[in-house]
Amino acid sequence: xxxxxxxxxxxxxxxxxxxxxxxxxxxxxxxxxxxxxxxxxxxxxxxxxxxxxxxxxxxxxxxxxxxxxxxxxxxxxxxxxxxxxxxxxxxxxxxxxxxx
Ligand SMILES: [Zn+2]
Ligand SMILES: [Zn+2]
Numbered sequence: 001x002x003x004x005x006x007x008x009x010x011x012x013x014x015x016x017x018x019x020x021x022x023x024x025x026x027x028x029x030x031x032x033x034x035x036x037x038x039x040x041x042x043x044x045x046x047x048x049x050x051x052x053x054x055x056x057x058x059x060x061x062x063x064x065x066x067x068x069x070x071x072x073x074x075x076x077x078x079x080x081x082x083x084x085x086x087x088x089x090x091x092x093x094x095x096x097x098x099x100x
Contacts, residue, residue, distance in 0.1 A: 033091070053073045068087075
């Protein structure tokens with residue numbers, strides 16, 4: 001029986017700031033600089049061929065969580081990513097102020 005949900009745990013080196021990130025299977029963004037890569041069509045599927053760097057452009061507060069809005073520097077696509085508990089909170093706050 002194939003599993004319905006495949007959790008992929010990948011470690012990666014952030015292409016923006018060079019931090020080593022331990023993946024938890026749910027996020028691929030860097031907790032240090034909040035950048036990620038455009039590799040998913042749906043979260044976690046790694047099905048997108050773009051591979052561009054996703055820059056955090058906005059932060060939205062949604063009830064008890066933060067959503068990081070990232071824009072691909074290659075194709076311009078916008079994606080929303082839930083902030084993770086390990087993310088740099090000061091950067092989240094700074095980003096939300098920056099974007100107004
Ligand atoms: Zn980084
Ligand atoms: Zn892209």
